Amino acid sequence: MTTAPTPTTLPRAARRPSNLFPMLGVALAALVLYWPLMLWANSGQAARSLASGADLGCKTALACATQLRNPVIPAPGQFASGFTSLSVPPLAPTSAPYNALVTGGETLLGLALASVLGLVLATLLVRSRSFERATLPWLVASQTVPIVALAPMLAVLLGQYGVQGFLPKAIIAAYIAFFPIAIGMAQGLRSPDPLQLDLMRTYRASPAQVFGLLQVPASLPYLFTSLKVAATAALVGSIVAEISTISFSGLGKMLAENSRASDTVALWVIMIYGAALGIVLVALIGGLERLVTRWRPPA
Amino acid sequence: MTQKNVQAAALPLRSGFGLPLLLIAALGLLGLSVLLAGQTAPAVAWPWLVGVVALLLVGAVGIRQSAQGETPLARILPAAATLILAILAAEAVLRAYAVPTGLIPTPSKVAQSLWAARNVLLLDAYYTFVLEALLGFVVGTLAGLGLALLAVRFRMLERGVLPYAALLSSVPIVALAPVIIKAAGLGWPSKTIIVAITVLFPVVINAVRGLQSAQPMHLDLMHSYAASPAQTFREVRWPSALPFIFTALRVSSTLALINAIVAEFFGTEGHGLGFRIQIEVGRFGLDIVWAAIVVASVIGISFYLLISALERYVLRRN
Amino acid sequence: MTAPRSPSDTPIVSVRDLSMIFPTPGGQTVALQDANLQIMPGEFISLIGPSGCGKTTLLRLMADLIQPTGGELLVNGGTPRKARENRAYGYVFQAPALMEWRNVLNNVKLPLDVMNTPKAQRDSRAREMLKLVGLEKFERSYPWQLSGGMQQRVSIARALAFDPAMLFMDEPFGALDEITRENLNLELLRLWRETGKTVVFVTHSISEAVFLSTRVVVMTARPGKIEGIVDIGLPHPRSDDSREDPRFFEYATQIRELLKKGHS
Numbered sequence: 030m031t032t033a034p035t036p037t038t039l040p041r042a043a044r045r046p047s048n049l050f051p052m053l054g055v056a057l058a059a060l061v062l063y064w065p066l067m068l069w070a071n072s073g074q075a076a077r078s079l080a081s082g083a084d085l086g087c088k089t090a091l092a093c094a095t096q097l098r099n100p101v102i103p104a105p106g107q108f109a110s111g112f113t114s115l116s117v118p119p120l121a122p123t124s125a126p127y128n129a130l131v132t133g134g135e136t137l138l139g140l141a142l143a144s145v146l147g148l149v150l151a152t153l154l155v156r157s158r159s160f161e162r163a164t165l166p167w168l169v170a171s172q173t174v175p176i177v178a179l180a181p182m183l184a185v186l187l188g189q190y191g192v193q194g195f196l197p198k199a200i201i202a203a204y205i206a207f208f209p210i211a212i213g214m215a216q217g218l219r220s221p222d223p224l225q226l227d228l229m230r231t232y233r234a235s236p237a238q239v240f241g242l243l244q245v246p247a248s249l250p251y252l253f254t255s256l257k258v259a260a261t262a263a264l265v266g267s268i269v270a271e272i273s274t275i276s277f278s279g280l281g282k283m284l285a286e287n288s289r290a291s292d293t294v295a296l297w298v299i300m301i302y303g304a305a306l307g308i309v310l311v312a313l314i315g316g317l318e319r320l321v322t323r324w325r326p327p328a
Numbered sequence: 329m330t331q332k333n334v335q336a337a338a339l340p341l342r343s344g345f346g347l348p349l350l351l352i353a354a355l356g357l358l359g360l361s362v363l364l365a366g367q368t369a370p371a372v373a374w375p376w377l378v379g380v381v382a383l384l385l386v387g388a389v390g391i392r393q394s395a396q397g398e399t400p401l402a403r404i405l406p407a408a409a410t411l412i413l414a415i416l417a418a419e420a421v422l423r424a425y426a427v428p429t430g431l432i433p434t435p436s437k438v439a440q441s442l443w444a445a446r447n448v449l450l451l452d453a454y455y456t457f458v459l460e461a462l463l464g465f466v467v468g469t470l471a472g473l474g475l476a477l478l479a480v481r482f483r484m485l486e487r488g489v490l491p492y493a494a495l496l497s498s499v500p501i502v503a504l505a506p507v508i509i510k511a512a513g514l515g516w517p518s519k520t521i522i523v524a525i526t527v528l529f530p531v532v533i534n535a536v537r538g539l540q541s542a543q544p545m546h547l548d549l550m551h552s553y554a555a556s557p558a559q560t561f562r563e564v565r566w567p568s569a570l571p572f573i574f575t576a577l578r579v580s581s582t583l584a585l586i587n588a589i590v591a592e593f594f595g596t597e598g599h600g601l602g603f604r605i606q607i608e609v610g611r612f613g614l615d616i617v618w619a620a621i622v623v624a625s626v627i628g629i630s631f632y633l634l635i636s637a638l639e640r641y642v643l644r645r646n
Numbered sequence: 647m648t649a650p651r652s653p654s655d656t657p658i659v660s661v662r663d664l665s666m667i668f669p670t671p672g673g674q675t676v677a678l679q680d681a682n683l684q685i686m687p688g689e690f691i692s693l694i695g696p697s698g699c700g701k702t703t704l705l706r707l708m709a710d711l712i713q714p715t716g717g718e719l720l721v722n723g724g725t726p727r728k729a730r731e732n733r734a735y736g737y738v739f740q741a742p743a744l745m746e747w748r749n750v751l752n753n754v755k756l757p758l759d760v761m762n763t764p765k766a767q768r769d770s771r772a773r774e775m776l777k778l779v780g781l782e783k784f785e786r787s788y789p790w791q792l793s794g795g796m797q798q799r800v801s802i803a804r805a806l807a808f809d810p811a812m813l814f815m816d817e818p819f820g821a822l823d824e825i826t827r828e829n830l831n832l833e834l835l836r837l838w839r840e841t842g843k844t845v846v847f848v849t850h851s852i853s854e855a856v857f858l859s860t861r862v863v864v865m866t867a868r869p870g871k872i873e874g875i876v877d878i879g880l881p882h883p884r885s886d887d888s889r890e891d892p893r894f895f896e897y898a899t900q901i902r903e904l905l906k907k908g909h910s
Contacts, residue, residue: 051488070511101511159395163406170629172582178589178602178621181609189431224743227711231737232760232808233730242759246747257498264500265590272502272593273609280503288506288594296506303503304496311498324747326790 063102068094070101099293111294122278125302132280133306135195135267137313139202140260144252146203147210154215155244171208180205180266181273188274197274198267205266206259213255217248250325253318260310268303280306346394350409353387357416361436364423376424380417387413430612442619448604449623455599457627459516460588464523465580471524472531473573479532480539480565490536497529501587505594514595522591527580531573538572539565567646574639581635585628656723658812658844659685659708664717666703666870676869677703680717683863683872687811690838690845692855692862694901695908700870701848702816708846709737709814722811733761735812736805740820742797744789750800751776751785757808775803778837795826802837812844820850828886831857835884852905856880856897857889864901866908873908876900 068091075093087093095104103111119126154161180201187197221243229239271281280303287295360379370376387409395406415435422434429437442449479486505522512518542564550560592602601620608616666678678700685691693701706712707719710726721729729735736757744753754772763771776782779799789797798818805813819827831854838845849855855862862876878897880888888894 048487048491051484051486052491054484055488055492099510159392159406162395162403163391163410166407167411170625177586178605178617178624181593181606182614182617185609185612186431222741222743224739224741225745227739228737228743229760230711231709231730231735232757233733234760238760242756243745246745249747261498261500265502268500268502269590269593273606284502284506284594291510293507293510296510300503300507304499307498307500307503308495322747324749324788326788 067100067102067104071095071097071104074101099291101293103294103297107294108297111298115295115298125280125283125299128278128280128283129302129306131195131278132198132264132267132271133310135198135271135279136202136260136264136310138195138199139204139263139267140206140256140314142199142203143206143210143259143263144256146207147214147252147255150207150211151214151218151248152240154211155218168208168212172212177205177262177266177269180269184270184274198270198276198279201270202263202267206256206263209255209259209262210252213251213258214248217251218244220251221247249322250318253314253322256314257311257318260314261307264303264307264310346390346392346396346405349386349390349393350405350413353383353390353413354409354416356383356386357413357420360420361416361423364420368426370424373424373426377421380420380424384413384417429615431614433615433618437615438618438622441615442622445616445619449601449620452599452601452604452620453623453627455516456519456588456592456601456624457585457631460519460591460600461523461584461631464520464588465527465584467520468524468527468580468584469531469577472528472576473535475528475532476535476539479536486536490533493529493532497533501526501590502594505591509591509595514597516596516599519588519591519596519600523584523588526587527584530576530580530583534572534576535569538569541572542568570643570646574635574643578632578635578639581631582628585624585631589624655686657684657720658687658722659683659846660718660720661704662718664704664707664714664719666700666707666712667715678707678714679869679871681872683875685844685846687844688842690835690847690858690860692847692849692859693865694849694852694855694862695865695870695873695905696850696867698867698870699865699908700867701865703870704865705814705816705846705848709735733757733808734810735814736808736810738798738801738805738813738815738818740817742789742794742801744797744800744804746789748789749785750781750787750789750792753789753800754803754807756804761808763808772803772807775807776800778806778840779803779833793826795822795830798822798830799833802834806837806841806843810843812846813838815845815847817848817850819854827851827854832886834858839883852898852901853889853894855901856894857884862897862901864904864908866905871908874904876904 071094072090075097076090078097079090079093087096094100095106100107115123115125118124121127154165183201183204184197187193187200218240225243225247226239229243234242268279268281268284271279272285276282280299283299284296284303287299357380360376360383364370364376391406391409391413394409395402419435422432427434433441475489479489501522504525508522508525509518512521546564546568547560550564555563588600589602589605592600593606596603601624604620605617608614608620661681661683664678664681665676668675668677677698681700681704693704695701703712707714708721708726708729710721710730719726722732722734724732745756748756751769751772754775755768758768758771773782773785776785779802781796781799781803784792784796789800792800802815802818805815819830822830834845835858837843845858847855847858856878859878862878864873864876865871866873876897880891880893880897
């Protein structure tokens with residue numbers, strides 16, 4: 030352990046050693062492993078193609094491993110060309126960044142919808158014990174149910190009633206995010222200390238004041254925790270919804286199209302975009318959380 | 329003030345009225361459904377809807393009455409009644425409006441289809457749950473625990489790998505699924521791999537957090553006994569990690585099944601609940617879709633309860 | 647200086663044969679039995695006793711946080727409920743119970759927000775209170791940035807913010823270390839002198855009770871009841887020197903004897 034003197038004004042987090050170098054090391058190790066892994070994964074298919082007499086413009090299976098039309102793992106050159114063809118220009122209807130924006134927008138709209146509904150349900154749960162007893166077991170159970178399995182069906186159903194375009198995906202995203210948010214919010218609305226409730230009572234605060242001045246602010250950290258959990262699920266929901274309806278944009282549409290066309294390089298590129306979108310969404314919510322709950326000590 | 333008044337108003341009705349009201353509502357709704365089953369769809373549907381809403385209101389009052397007090401019945405009855413009344417009301421309304429099965433099937437139709445297709449659905453469930461979700465869950469958990477132990481043993485690894493694990497846990501599984509299915513084939517193992525990957529991250533993150541949650545005072549105590557690292561691990565680190573690990577397992581238990589189903593949307597060899605749902609949605613066989621969802625739900629809830637029971641058992645012993 | 651008192655003054659709190667019985671799984675717990683007590687305006691009363699003697703129960707009854715099962719209780723000339731609805735008292739709990747999302751200034755402003763005090767007055771009033779407890783430099787800080795003692799000072803400022811006639815304090819310094827506690831005791835005495843409020847103070851520390859109070863109500867447990875009341879004749883204003891006064895030890899001994907008597 031080094032005991033280098035640090036100025037006491039630094040926040041505690043800054044004094045911990047940075048994760049940057051170990052993370053770079055792991056990234057480097059992954060890069061080094063990538064090349065042999067790619068050759069190994071692709072050489073089988075290359076050998077079969079050669080054996081069947083296809084002319085790939087190369088002699089050995091190992092040499093052909095980077096030239097396959099549909100490789101298991103794309104070679105660096107294939108990645109590069111796949112990225113360019115799917116990303117330039119970024120806002121063309123066929124390019125991945127544009128479609129990622131569409132999907133991200135649907136998901137965010139869904140999360141906003143889910144938060145409003147979740148707050149209403151959570152309020153009911155906290156206010157009425159009969160309501161809680163009647164519905165809470167099923168709300169909890171619904172968390173263990175593959176709700177996303179309902180997405181294809183819901184998409185068809187909403188289409189029947191003329192709900193089309195952006196909205197059905199957002200509704201499905203909201204539908205998936207809604208339960209964790211409602212339960213998290215209910216937990217949050219109950220989180221105030223009994224002393225804080227007593228305090229409000231000594232002020233003769235109205236129920237609305239207790240709700241607005243105490244319960245809602247106390248529930249915000251809970252809301253963001255469940256939003257972060259719900260974000261990925263909601264993203265899955267909107268992508269599945271895009272796949273199961275007639276969609277003209279979105280990552281789901283791109284996945285479905287390229288899955289049919291067996292364009293594996295494109296699938297890899299879309300996967301990376303989808304992964305990035307998930308990470309960005311959670312980071313966005315995290316940023317919003319820090320902005321809204323600025324009162325909290327830094328982690 | 330207002331709340332007090334409401335309670336006072338409910339008082340004369342309080343005890344004893346819950347169950348009869350619930351019975352009236354349930355039998356009434358059942359009666360409506362039976363009446364509707366005996367004829368073709370009624371020309372005017374709204375009187376039936378009014379009847380259903382009225383009976384539901386009676387049921388709601390019944391639920392409110394039966395939820396009073398702290399008896400076991402007051403805890404269970406409202407939830408059970410809610411489910412039963414919801415199913416019966418759906419049955420009656422769907423029949424009154426003659427909603428086609430291809431759009432929303434009636435609960436009774438779903439039950440019939442569930443029974444008729446039981447063998448197919450059970451085989452699907454075997455693929456989806458046993459081969460994909462359960463196997464993937466076990467593999468992912470073991471790999472996650474192994475990785476967590478390594479990460480705690482070698483600080484560098486923790487600092488290098490854990491941030492990625494946290495990052496990757498927010499990757500949507502649907503983005504992963506097509507690539508892995510392309511790489512590992514359409515058979516069930518590709519789905520097992522997907523489930524294992526999605527279980528891996530929460531287990532690693534929580535296990536590392538748990539293994540580091542040991543109280544410094546306890547570690548100092550073990551140090552003062554000159555305990556070996558293995559003893560310290562067994563007596564302090566592992567027990568304090570268990571609650572964290574089980575939290576991850578509980579969350580993953582539900583994720584495993586859900587993700588197996590979603591992964592099946594991207595390609596199978598013709599088995600699995602996700603596959604069934606997807607093709608039946610395509611041909612408007614929504615009764616089968618609902619039946620598959622019922623099967624998946626029962627399995628999902630049972631698996632979750634099983635893990636929770638295991639958690640209680642293990643944590644009580646420690 | 648205590649507010650001038652004469653026998654004709656009507657008590658601000660009047661407790662007559664007050665009882666509080668809680669139902670428990672094994673039957674009933676008598677938390678308070680036939681308590682009698684008159685508190686005059688401007689007094690500093692301490693309730694002292696072991697845990698389970700009903701001192702907190704008595705305070706919560708006065709504050710209308712719970713309702714008695716027997717006897718008569720008048721606060722500020724009416725029922726406790728009316729006193730609460732007239733915002734006649736400020737309550738300080740064992741824990742600061744600050745709202746962690748409000749900064750120090752806004753925490754002190756909380757009662758003013760609830761009571762719809764004219765907006766223009768809220769800030770100045772809250773700043774005045776913070777100055778009174780010596781925290782004017784911390785108004786922008788959040789609770790987690792303050793020490794336990796500072797947090798409790800904020801909660802005292804908050805209790806005084808709406809200028810209630812009475813201050814009810816339930817072991818406010820119980821969780822603090824001895825040095826911080828003695829500092830806050832001095833500060834509290836100064837506040838009491840400057841504001842002329844009636845204070846009812848729950849504690850389990852004999853020296854704290856003697857140092858602060860005009861009268862100490864000694865309570866004993868099982869069932870919770872008032873064992874005796876000790877007048878503290880130490881002169882005001884008190885300072886750290888008061889602790890050296892021989893009478894200080896006499897009063898402490900007297901209280902200790904009463905506590906022992908109830909114990910045997």
